[in-house]
Amino acid sequence: MTDTTQQGAATAAPFSPNGTALYNPDDDTLRWSNAEHLTATEYAQAKELGFKLWRGSSAWVATWTPEREDFLLQHVEQIDFEPLTDDPEARQQRFVSRAQAADARADQRREAASRGLPPMGEPVKLDHHSARRHLRAIERSDQNMRVAVEEHKKAEYWRGRAAGAERRARQKSDPNVVRRRIERLEAELRKQERRLELLAGQPDSPRTQISVTHARRWADHLELRLAFERARLELLAPAPFATVQAYKKGDTVKSAKWGKCEVVGVGPKNLKLKILEGGARGMTLSSPAYEVQPWED
Incomplete structure (x- = not known):
């Protein structure tokens, strides 16, 4: 009788990487430059996972997710960090x-x-x-x-x-854009941390372990993104700004978007402003503190 297990091990083809892959922390994308044409199955998998072919650079590109990272690691030896030389x-x-x-x-x-x-x-x-x-x-x-x-x-x-x-x-280059991105990443990280807390209270099972691993990978990735964006913000050396707690109801301020405004409410993260001049005069809108400065006559 033929030992099919030994036959399969003997005939199994060694892993052959297809090109190289990079992770760009600047825009949170994975980029795969395949050396050989994809099979019909590989092409369908790449499209289903959300990869797009950038024909100008001949690379498959997608925003990072655990699933997309796992897909690339089936085709390349490792995923390297892309040097930040883009202008x-x-x-x-x-x-x-x-x-x-x-x-x-x-x-x-x-x-x-x-x-x-x-x-x-x-x-x-x-x-x-x-x-x-x-x-x-x-x-x-x-x-x-x-x-x-x-x-x-x-x-x-x-x-x-x-x-x-x-x-x-x-x-x-815009410090306010970077700050808003940091706030969004912090909110996403808190979401993954809450998910890990909920999973910690569930009975141990293979399904729970998979969910924990997935949430932990997301949390680790978000911490990496936050470190990168905070370093970027520090390099921009933006002008210091007052925190939301520095304002009180009735203060007159200058909004980066709406000009002269009056503070009509102070929340934990944002100010509620009433526009005092221009075509939008009288409207009440919300603004983060870093887009506001004290009004100077």
Whole structure:
């Protein structure tokens, strides 16, 4: 009798990594540069997990989750940290230039499509010596219009990339944006910590152990993100701001968004402001303390 277990062990193929993977803490993304084409199954799994193929860099990209990390570790030896050398402002200018170049090519093709055509409305005279020239002119016009449409799509694509680079530049350089992101990450971390507390009171089982591992991985990742964002905020060296407790009802303040306002309420994290000037005068809105300064006459 053949020992199928030994046969299977003997014929099992060794792990062969397919490319490399990086984690970018700057935008919390996983990036997989595969060296070989994916199988139909691998392609479907990547799409189902939310990976998108960035054709410009030939990389599969997705925001970090435990499931996506596990998927990549089935295909690469390890996931390294990506060096933070990106300059989003330079990328924005580069993408804007590409959009402008595509627009220019589209205009040239549209102009070429109208040249050499017979007067509008003139039919093709099939039995006339001009028929072949007429048909070639129509064919050239059609080709030029198709290329013009493709160039227009490229211009829209690069304008979208430029807008994304602009948002990323603001995420990196605006202290208020970084503070709001830190607040959101802290809230997500508290959620995972509450989940771990609830799981600690449940009977031990394989399912509970899996849930604990999943929540712990999320908590560890969020702590990593918070350390990164707090270091980023410290490097920005923003101007100091008063805490929410420094204000009281009736204070006049200057809001970064709405100008002159009156404090009408003080909460644990935000101020309730009444706008005193401009088109939104009289409206009452909520604002974090770091977007407010004491009013100076």
